[in-house]
Amino acid sequence: MPRNPQLNANGELQHLLSIEGLPRALLVQILDTAESFAGVTERDIKKVPLLRGKSVFNLFFEGSTRTRTTFEIAAKRLSADVINLNVAASSTAKGESLLDTVANLSAMQADIFVVRHGSSGAPYLVAQHVKPHEHVINAGDGRHAHPTQGLLDLYTIRHYKKDFSRLTVAVVGDVLHSRVARSLIHGLTTLGAPEVRVIGPQTLIPAGAAALGVRVCHSMNEGLKDADVVVMLRLQNERMSGALLPSAQEFNKQYGLSAEKLALARPDAIVMHPGPMNRGVEIDSNVADGPHSVILPQVTFGIAVRMAVMSMVAGGG
Amino acid sequence: MAALPDAEALCAQLALELRARIGPASAMVGIHTGGAWVAARLHAALGLAQPLGLLDIAFYRDDYDRKGLARDPKRSKIPFDVAGKDLLLVDDVLYTGRTVRAAVNELFDYGRPASIALVVLAERDGRQLPICAQHAGARIDVPAGMRLRLKRDDRGKLSLELERAA
Numbered sequence: 001m002p003r004n005p006q007l008n009a010n011g012e013l014q015h016l017l018s019i020e021g022l023p024r025a026l027l028v029q030i031l032d033t034a035e036s037f038a039g040v041t042e043r044d045i046k047k048v049p050l051l052r053g054k055s056v057f058n059l060f061f062e063g064s065t066r067t068r069t070t071f072e073i074a075a076k077r078l079s080a081d082v083i084n085l086n087v088a089a090s091s092t093a094k095g096e097s098l099l100d101t102v103a104n105l106s107a108m109q110a111d112i113f114v115v116r117h118g119s120s121g122a123p124y125l126v127a128q129h130v131k132p133h134e135h136v137i138n139a140g141d142g143r144h145a146h147p148t149q150g151l152l153d154l155y156t157i158r159h160y161k162k163d164f165s166r167l168t169v170a171v172v173g174d175v176l177h178s179r180v181a182r183s184l185i186h187g188l189t190t191l192g193a194p195e196v197r198v199i200g201p202q203t204l205i206p207a208g209a210a211a212l213g214v215r216v217c218h219s220m221n222e223g224l225k226d227a228d229v230v231v232m233l234r235l236q237n238e239r240m241s242g243a244l245l246p247s248a249q250e251f252n253k254q255y256g257l258s259a260e261k262l263a264l265a266r267p268d269a270i271v272m273h274p275g276p277m278n279r280g281v282e283i284d285s286n287v288a289d290g291p292h293s294v295i296l297p298q299v300t301f302g303i304a305v306r307m308a309v310m311s312m313v314a315g316g317g
Numbered sequence: 318m319a320a321l322p323d324a325e326a327l328c329a330q331l332a333l334e335l336r337a338r339i340g341p342a343s344a345m346v347g348i349h350t351g352g353a354w355v356a357a358r359l360h361a362a363l364g365l366a367q368p369l370g371l372l373d374i375a376f377y378r379d380d381y382d383r384k385g386l387a388r389d390p391k392r393s394k395i396p397f398d399v400a401g402k403d404l405l406l407v408d409d410v411l412y413t414g415r416t417v418r419a420a421v422n423e424l425f426d427y428g429r430p431a432s433i434a435l436v437v438l439a440e441r442d443g444r445q446l447p448i449c450a451q452h453a454g455a456r457i458d459v460p461a462g463m464r465l466r467l468k469r470d471d472r473g474k475l476s477l478e479l480e481r482a483a
Contacts, residue, residue, distance in 0.1 A: 029389070032390075033389075036373065036391060038392070039394065040376065044428070045426040047426070048377065048423075048426070050376050311386050312385070315386045316383065316384060316385030
């Protein structure tokens with residue numbers, strides 16, 4: 001069997017491309033390491049010298065504010081130099097290929113490429129072509145994966161619920177277009193969460209969903225019952241073509257998270273959302289800002305998780 | 318080869334020795350893992366007012382580029398304001414001095430202490446940095462190719478052991 005392209009010969013993380021295929025011990029190691037970095041982010045001086053002298057290139061072929069910013073903060077807290085490139089607006093527009101862009105940045109002495117791309121698999125292509133000392137972190141590729149978001153979701157769940165072994169997790173909404181959902185589901189099943197449900201209209205649930213080890217529900221009543229964790233997904237208007245939904249209002253009525261629907265979940269349930277939120281579409285404001293919401297802590301945890309991933313890939317010979 | 322000194326007796330002896338330097342601004346920080354065990358002993362024996370601090374220096378090591386990040390770094394916890402404190406920095410064995418260098422750098426990211434004194438259970442030859450201990454429980458000759466380690470058994474008893482260096 002060919003080696004997992006994310007791991008080196010010693011089984012250590014070399015690139016982070018997808019949660020799928022990462023062994024459980026490695027996922028736990030990332031979460032534990034992030035936990036230590038969370039301590040750093042609570043200090044007055046939120047910086048450690050690990051990546052001093054290293055360069056992190058944020059290579060975003062697709063728009064992003066939260067992910068790009070938290071990667072930038074994480075790299076800076078590790079003392080790396082960060083270069084943000086809005087590639088979509090420059091080289092690519094002039095016709096440069098993805099690999100040529102990367103080769104040029106490599107000539108500027110890069111150590112880590114953080115890549116977001118609209119095409120699934122683009123970070124894999126980059127990882128196949130970088131030099132041995134260069135590392136690739138997938139910051140979201142097409143509909144495929146968003147592993148650091150998945151990891152920060154796992155970190156958030158572990159932070160509030162401590163243990164995955166008895167959890168019921170409901171992932172609600174536009175699962176079809178969601179790389180976040182895919183990454184989280186792989187992580188949850190690897191870490192042993194016994195019940196993962198996906199809830200949404202038939203048109204927004206991928207055909208092979210059940211093969212991922214999840215239970216598919218088409219009603220909130222069924223899907224939210226006794227859930228410990230409710231993960232709301234953004235309705236991705238920009239990725240929708242054709243008539244997948246009658247209207248956003250109709251979606252809100254059926255699948256939007258209101259306080260009444262949330263009452264079906266456990267009284268201590270947490271509500272998560274990867275952002276950006278469409279208030280009044282997939283989530284009501286009183287839930288997003290309510291006592292069950294851990295949406296803003298997710299953002300904070302994302303910094304520690306990205307510090308952990310960057311310091312794990314970039315260390316060693 | 319002479320028998321190694323008893324680690325528990327060394328802790329007790331160090332606690333006696335340290336008593337004279339304890340003042341109102343004293344606080345103690347142990348370096349994970351062996352140093353934290355020793356520090357827990359000393360902290361209890363001295364009855365320090367400030368809670369015990371713990372450092373894991375994984376994020377400050379100088380061999381990150383060669384060896385990568387340690388597998389399971391613990392969260393450093395300094396549950397008091399470092400500024401103005403007379404810190405007792407505790408480790409189990411002082412060898413190259415690199416761990417202490419990293420620990421001092423990390424401490425300064427928490428604030429500016431009034432002073433730092435280094436307290437070790439045992440010291441051996443092999444310093445690679447201009448670092449020395451203000452209080453050392455014992456000085457131990459370690460044969461080439463061996464390393465000196467502090468162990469803790471199931472009941473929490475500490476002991477020094479020689480083992481082959483990796």
